[in-house]
Amino acid sequence: MNNRIVARILPYLVAGALGCYKPETASAPTEAAGSQRASPVRDEDPSQVAVSGSSFPLLEVPKPTVDTNPDPLALTELLWGTFVAINWPADTNAGRGVRADRPYTEMVGPRVWETWKQEWEIEEPTDWNSYAVEKPRCDYVEEEPGNLTPVTAKNWPVFYRKFSTVLNMINTTSIDNDRKDIPTKVAGPLIDKNGEYVRYEIRYNRELYDCVRSGAGEGCSNKPMQLTLPAANIERIGAITLKAAWRKMLPSDKDSTYYTRRILVQDFKRLPPENKPKSVCRPETMGLIGMHVVYKHEYLKTPGKTDRGSDNAPNAWAWFTVEHKDNPPLCPENPENNATGRPSSFGLPWDRSFSYSPEPRTPGDKPPAKPQPVWLCRKTASDDVTDGENRKFRKLLSAYPPWGNYEFVTGQWLSSGSPNIDKMANSTIEPYAQRESCMGCHTGNAQKTDFVWSLCMQRDDCFRGTGQPELISPAPPGVGAPPDGRSGDHATRDPWHYGKK
Numbered sequence: 001m002n003n004r005i006v007a008r009i010l011p012y013l014v015a016g017a018l019g020c021y022k023p024e025t026a027s028a029p030t031e032a033a034g035s036q037r038a039s040p041v042r043d044e045d046p047s048q049v050a051v052s053g054s055s056f057p058l059l060e061v062p063k064p065t066v067d068t069n070p071d072p073l074a075l076t077e078l079l080w081g082t083f084v085a086i087n088w089p090a091d092t093n094a095g096r097g098v099r100a101d102r103p104y105t106e107m108v109g110p111r112v113w114e115t116w117k118q119e120w121e122i123e124e125p126t127d128w129n130s131y132a133v134e135k136p137r138c139d140y141v142e143e144e145p146g147n148l149t150p151v152t153a154k155n156w157p158v159f160y161r162k163f164s165t166v167l168n169m170i171n172t173t174s175i176d177n178d179r180k181d182i183p184t185k186v187a188g189p190l191i192d193k194n195g196e197y198v199r200y201e202i203r204y205n206r207e208l209y210d211c212v213r214s215g216a217g218e219g220c221s222n223k224p225m226q227l228t229l230p231a232a233n234i235e236r237i238g239a240i241t242l243k244a245a246w247r248k249m250l251p252s253d254k255d256s257t258y259y260t261r262r263i264l265v266q267d268f269k270r271l272p273p274e275n276k277p278k279s280v281c282r283p284e285t286m287g288l289i290g291m292h293v294v295y296k297h298e299y300l301k302t303p304g305k306t307d308r309g310s311d312n313a314p315n316a317w318a319w320f321t322v323e324h325k326d327n328p329p330l331c332p333e334n335p336e337n338n339a340t341g342r343p344s345s346f347g348l349p350w351d352r353s354f355s356y357s358p359e360p361r362t363p364g365d366k367p368p369a370k371p372q373p374v375w376l377c378r379k380t381a382s383d384d385v386t387d388g389e390n391r392k393f394r395k396l397l398s399a400y401p402p403w404g405n406y407e408f409v410t411g412q413w414l415s416s417g418s419p420n421i422d423k424m425a426n427s428t429i430e431p432y433a434q435r436e437s438c439m440g441c442h443t444g445n446a447q448k449t450d451f452v453w454s455l456c457m458q459r460d461d462c463f464r465g466t467g468q469p470e471l472i473s474p475a476p477p478g479v480g481a482p483p484d485g486r487s488g489d490h491a492t493r494d495p496w497h498y499g500k501k
Contacts, residue, residue: 078295191373201246208241212229243291257401289428290427325406328378356374
């Protein structure tokens with residue numbers, strides 16, 4: 001990151017901490033790029049206007065600045081800026097995806113991205129600002145132990161607005177090299193050093209959601225089996241989707257180094273009189289440990305590749321992944337000589353990616369009384385450009401806890417028609433597929449929904465013509481066995497990964 005980007009971001013952060021980020025001409029709320037409409041603002045101290053200037057480019061999701069294929073440094077700056085921008089506090093009273101007039105460091109309430117639509121809301125799409133759904137994600141909410149409140153379509157918006165998040169995913173995914181149409185399969189959950197399951201969620205920004213819901217938006221084309229989402233260019237923000245990983249915070253955790261929220265976590269419990277699994281959501285204090293952010297960029301399209309329905313469909317996405325500094329360290333170059341290493345939030349250092357892969361969970365399963373932690377190391381290393389940007393951004397953000405504790409691991413995009421890197425994974429989101437890549441997974445039938453797998457699953461585009469009504473994944477030998485245990489093959493349907501009730 002050069003002096004230009006430092007000059008851009010530093011006044012923005014200083015002004016954010018002081019709560020003075022009034023646009024030059026703004027006297028009332030305005031609809032901002034990326035659906036983050038600024039709330040009414042307080043009067044500014046004139047001395048701060050002199051410090052910060054009249055524009056703050058990272059108050060909103062940044063757009064490409066030139067209409068050419070960006071170089072790695074420019075794209076890394078844009079992606080880092082996106083992560084910073086979507087982590088402003090949200091104004092939930094003004095709508096979803098709206099930035100609040102509060103300091104960047106204020107930790108009360110959700111961030112902007114936490115008010116974007118969750119992937120399960122696309123099943124029965126409603127207006128962007130609505131929290132209502134016909135079939136709520138939870139059958140019961142248990143705010144106090146033993147006090148189960150039945151959830152209805154009427155009271156659900158109250159719960160959802162209060163907590164803003166339902167962590168409804170527990171299984172991970174892996175690559176299925178035997179299938180080209182659906183090259184992904186269900187993998188087991190990840191278990192941290194405390195024996196707690198890591199939980200996941202997927203979010204869509206307004207540009208993506210409105211395109212899927214109603215075909216709205218410049219650059220959107222929504223046809224059966226052929227979805228094209230809007231891409232960012234120098235004039236507009238495009239589609240963004242993200243996947244976040246959270247783990248439960250216990251008193252022994254240094255939760256001050258994490259972004260934490262008290263949010264709903266979905267589990268299943270057999271309840272009378274039917275004795276069938278019911279979705280019970282409990283508030284838990286969870287810490288953000290990892291995030292994939294996927295940004296559609298008009299100028300990443302491969303020249304000449306325009307046929308969405310073929311293997312030559314243009315992939316205009318940039319994937320980038322962020323991890324907490326206390327996540328697993330890099331795997332050693334020579335595992336045989338790895339006698340020591342720093343512990344992490346996943347226990348003792350491990351020398352070969354992961355110690356074991358638990359069996360996938362299903363709603364009817366009875367969880368083990370004491371889940372055994374999975375020991376991890378990270379296979380994906382940052383390149384020199386990313387390392388340099390990390391040092392500078394983390395130094396700037398260190399004054400704005402907890403955001404200085406997160407780092408950009410790497411990003412993947414097409415460069416001259418080929419991926420810029422071969423392998424990319426987040427150790428907490430794809431712990432059992434770290435030798436693979438985002439682009440290697442987001443292909444096959446996912447091209448029908450512009451490479452977004454969660455949309456492919458929700459729209460059933462993935463399975464049309466395949467003879468498979470649901471994703472069924474045979475596990476390889478050894479999956480499901482702790483280091484000192486026994487394993488067996490299994491196949492599992494996966495309503496707990498893609499949100500099907």
